[in-house]
Amino acid sequence: MTRFKPRKLTGSPRGFSLIELVIVVVIIGTIGAIAVPRMSRGAKGASISALMGDLSVLNNAVEHYASEHGGNFPDSSSIATQLTTMTNDDGTPWVSAPGELAYGPYIRTIPPLPVGDKKGNTAIAVANAGDVGWLYAPARGLIRPNLNKDSGSTDENLVTEIINSTAKVRDDLVKP
Numbered sequence: 001m002t003r004f005k006p007r008k009l010t011g012s013p014r015g016f017s018l019i020e021l022v023i024v025v026v027i028i029g030t031i032g033a034i035a036v037p038r039m040s041r042g043a044k045g046a047s048i049s050a051l052m053g054d055l056s057v058l059n060n061a062v063e064h065y066a067s068e069h070g071g072n073f074p075d076s077s078s079i080a081t082q083l084t085t086m087t088n089d090d091g092t093p094w095v096s097a098p099g100e101l102a103y104g105p106y107i108r109t110i111p112p113l114p115v116g117d118k119k120g121n122t123a124i125a126v127a128n129a130g131d132v133g134w135l136y137a138p139a140r141g142l143i144r145p146n147l148n149k150d151s152g153s154t155d156e157n158l159v160t161e162i163i164n165s166t167a168k169v170r171d172d173l174v175k176p
Contacts (some may be wrong), residue, residue: 020056032064034172038151040144045113047114048115049114050114050115051113051114051115051145054085054111054113054114055144055145057107057111058107058110058111058134058143059084059141059142059143061106061107062079062083062106062141062142062143063141064073064106065082065083065103065104065106066141067089068103068104069087069091069103071140072091073138073139073140074138074141075091075138075149076125076126076136076138078091079124079138080110080122080123081093081138082104082153083104083105083106083107083110084104084105084106084107084108084109084110085104085105086102086103086104087102087103087104088100088101088102088103088106089101089103109122110120110122110123110124110133110134112133113133113134113145113146115145115147116131116145116146116147116148117147118131118133118145118147121133121134121146122134124136124143126138128146133145134148
């Protein structure tokens, strides 16, 4: 039986050349230059997307309420209750009575405001106050975010565009 003898290497083992190392560093740098800005915009874009989604849900709930209550929008003093609980024809909380229909609820909970200095607030009111996250225009049935001029690091132009487009859509729906 013959034994296998490993071959001895002649010279030193071959490593990476300087050119190969430079190419790898350039590729990693290029990937980093593309990925880092995209990741830093992720949270900001997610907040704007959340705002758009919440506005859509809230305004659709108001529209659904109005369609079941003879075209009347929720009252400004009890909008949160009217959207999140069952109501009767006139919008008061529903109590089981023979022959009476129950409407709603149209939304499970009021979502917290996802952007700005009022971030996390869920209250809905007609006027700005300390804990109000959403502002409500009862004559038009329009809910919009309670954002000041300096509302954190959000893209104010995009938020304004979202609010204006929501108002325009609602105005088109309300016009006779």
